[in-house]
Amino acid sequence: MVLGGGPCGLSAAWELSGKGYDVTVLEKNSGVGGLCMTREYLGYRFDLGGHRFISANKALVGRVRRMMGDELLTAERKSVILQKGKTFQYPLCARDLFTKIGFRTGLRAFLSYIKGMVAAGVLQKKDVSFDDWVTHRFGRILYELFFGPYTEKVWGISPKLISSDWASQRISLLNLSEVFFRLMRLKRGTPRTYARTYFYPRKGIGQIFDVMGSVIQQNGGRIVLNADVSDVEVSDGKVKKIRYKYQGSRREIDCDAVVSTIPLPDLIKTFPDDLVKEVKQHANSLTYRAIRFMNIFVDLPDVSGNTWMYVSEKKYIMTRIQEPKRRSPFNAPDGKTSLMLEIPCNANDALWNCDDAELFERCLADLCELGIDVRGKVTGYFTSRVSHGYPVYKLDYRRHQEKLLSFLEQFENLIACGRQGAFRYIFMDTAMEMGIAAAQRLVYENPYNKEQIPFMRSEAGLLEKDFMAVSG
Ligand SMILES: Cc1cc2nc3c(=O)[nH]c(=O)nc-3n(C[C@H](O)[C@H](O)[C@H](O)COP(=O)(O)OP(=O)(O)OC[C@H]3O[C@@H](n4cnc5c(N)ncnc54)[C@H](O)[C@@H]3O)c2cc1C
Incomplete structure (x- = not known):
C-alpha cells in the first residue's frame, strides 16, 4: 500500500x-x-513551479530515460537575479559581483566577508540559523543584498528563525571563495546549483x-x-x-x-x-509554506531568454518568474509564450484567498516595474495553489x-x-x-x-x- x-x-x-x-x-x-504535476490549458502547460530533472x-x-524514450528532452538553464534595476547571473558570479554592485558596496562586501570568515574560522561561531550560515560564508553585505530578503519572502519568517540546515541543503556553493575559484576555473565539479543542463x-x-x-x-x-x-x-x-x-x-x-x-x-x-x-x-x-502560482498566457513569441528570474526585493509579490517555454518548446502554442510567477504564502492567508483578478493586476504591475511589460499582450491567466510547498525548517x-x-x-x-x-x-x-x-x-x-x-x-x-x- x-x-x-x-x-x-x-x-x-x-x-x-x-x-x-x-x-x-x-x-x-x-x-x-x-508537486511535480503539470496542468494543461488551451495548449499552454504549467508545472507547479518550473521543475527540472537532475540526478x-x-x-x-x-x-x-528508458521509461520516457524520446519524450525526455535536454534543456539548458540560464537564470538571473533581478535586483534594484540590475541583472545578476544566478548562481552568483564573481564578475557580476565585482562589476555591478559598485566599488563602495563591493569593498564593504569584501570586508564583511572577511569578518564572516573570521567569526566562523577563528572565533568558531556555530551556524545555528540561516542568517549565521550565510553571513559566515558570504558576509553580511551580500546577505542583506540577496540571501536575506529572498529567504524571508520564501518563508514568511525572519532568516534568524530558520535552521541553518535549510541553507546547507539549498545552497550548493560553499562560500564566496568558491564563487571566485569557479570563476578562475580553479575548481571543477558541478554541484546542483551550477548544473547547466537538465532533463x-x-x-x-x-x-x-x-x-x-x-x-x-x-x-x-x-x-x-x-x-x-x-x-x-x-x-x-x-x-x-x-x-x-x-x-x-x-x-x-x-x-x-x-x-x-x-x-x-x-x-x-x-x-x-x-x-x-x-x-x-x-x-x-x-508546518509547511504554501505557494500560489500565477500562470499567464502571452501573445508574444518570447519574453526573455531566462529559465528562472529570481526577485528578492520585498516590494515585489513574487520570488521567481519563469517562462515555461524555456524548458520545453511544447509548453506553449506556436508563436506564443507564457509566464509563471511563484508567490509564497500560507494556506488560507490573504494572498492564498485573494481573488484571481486582483492578484493578476498586482502581478502585472510588478512585472512592468521589473522591466517585463506584457500589458496588452495577455490573452488569459489562471492561478494554482499548493498547500505543502516547502517544509518549514x-x-x-x-x-x-x-x-x-x-x-x-x-x-x-x-x-x-x-x-x-x-x-x-x-x-x-x-x-x-x-x-x-x-x-x-x-x-x-x-x-x-x-x-x-x-x-x-x-x-x-x-x-x-x-x-x-x-x-x-
Ligand atoms: C516551486 C517548486 C519547485 C521545485 N523545483 C524542483 C526542480 O526543479 N527539480 C526537482 O528535482 N525538484 C523540484 N522541486 C521539489 C519536488 O517537487 C519534490 O521534491 C517532489 O515533488 C517530492 O515528491 P514527494 O512524492 O515526496 O512529495 P509530493 O510531490 O508532495 O507528493 C505527495 C503526494 O501525497 C498526496 N497526499 C497528501 N495528503 C494525502 C492524503 N491524506 N491522502 C492521499 N494522498 C495525499 C499529495 O496530493 C501528493 O500527490 C520543487 C518544488 C517546488 C515546491
Whole structure:
C-alpha cells in the first residue's frame, strides 16, 4: 500500500509493481505527480513551479530515460537575479559581483566577508540559523543584498528563525571563495546549483509521472485518485488497515505493508487518538509554506531568454518568474509564450484567498516595474495553489521531526519517506530514490514476503540512512 501519488510514492509503486507485488496507491488529488504535476490549458502547460530533472544517480537517470524514450528532452538553464534595476547571473558570479554592485558596496562586501570568515574560522561561531550560515560564508553585505530578503519572502519568517540546515541543503556553493575559484576555473565539479543542463519532458515535468502511473497500472498495480487517507488501524505493532474518503463515502483497505509519502504531521493524525496523544503537539509544530502560482498566457513569441528570474526585493509579490517555454518548446502554442510567477504564502492567508483578478493586476504591475511589460499582450491567466510547498525548517524542527519518526518506528511494516512524508527539503530525484529504497526495504524485510530480494543499494547508489526516515 502506498499513500500519496507524488514522485516518491509512485516510484515505490513502480518498483514494487515491477517486481510483481500487489500494490495500491491512494492519492488525494484527481491526478498523479504531487508537486511535480503539470496542468494543461488551451495548449499552454504549467508545472507547479518550473521543475527540472537532475540526478547524479546514473541508474535512476537510466531508468527514467528508458521509461520516457524520446519524450525526455535536454534543456539548458540560464537564470538571473533581478535586483534594484540590475541583472545578476544566478548562481552568483564573481564578475557580476565585482562589476555591478559598485566599488563602495563591493569593498564593504569584501570586508564583511572577511569578518564572516573570521567569526566562523577563528572565533568558531556555530551556524545555528540561516542568517549565521550565510553571513559566515558570504558576509553580511551580500546577505542583506540577496540571501536575506529572498529567504524571508520564501518563508514568511525572519532568516534568524530558520535552521541553518535549510541553507546547507539549498545552497550548493560553499562560500564566496568558491564563487571566485569557479570563476578562475580553479575548481571543477558541478554541484546542483551550477548544473547547466537538465532533463525535462516534452509535455511538462508531470509527463514523467503520468507515464510512470501507466507503467504501474500495466504491471497490475492500482492507483486510486481522489482518495483522501483519513485513518489507519493498527494492532500488534503493524498497520493493518487504511481508511480513506472517496467521493463522499468512506472506504477501507487491508494492507501488509505501507509506504507513506503524505505529510508527516498528517500521517500522525491518522492514528487513533489515544496512541498519538503524546506526540500530537510535535505534529502541530511542523508546518509547511504554501505557494500560489500565477500562470499567464502571452501573445508574444518570447519574453526573455531566462529559465528562472529570481526577485528578492520585498516590494515585489513574487520570488521567481519563469517562462515555461524555456524548458520545453511544447509548453506553449506556436508563436506564443507564457509566464509563471511563484508567490509564497500560507494556506488560507490573504494572498492564498485573494481573488484571481486582483492578484493578476498586482502581478502585472510588478512585472512592468521589473522591466517585463506584457500589458496588452495577455490573452488569459489562471492561478494554482499548493498547500505543502516547502517544509518549514524552524530552528527546533529537528526535535519535532525526530519525535514523530521515533513514534512511527514502533510499526514494523510502515516506512515514511519523501519530501512531505519525512519532512525533508529534497528534490524530485531524491524523493524517487527514497521511494525505490523504501520499496526495496519492504520487499527485503517484509516477513510476508517469501521471495527475499537483496536490497539493491548498488543499483540505485543508495545509502539508506541518508535518505530515509525508516520505521520498522
Ligand atoms: C516551486 C517548486 C519547485 C521545485 N523545483 C524542483 C526542480 O526543479 N527539480 C526537482 O528535482 N525538484 C523540484 N522541486 C521539489 C519536488 O517537487 C519534490 O521534491 C517532489 O515533488 C517530492 O515528491 P514527494 O512524492 O515526496 O512529495 P509530493 O510531490 O508532495 O507528493 C505527495 C503526494 O501525497 C498526496 N497526499 C497528501 N495528503 C494525502 C492524503 N491524506 N491522502 C492521499 N494522498 C495525499 C499529495 O496530493 C501528493 O500527490 C520543487 C518544488 C517546488 C515546491
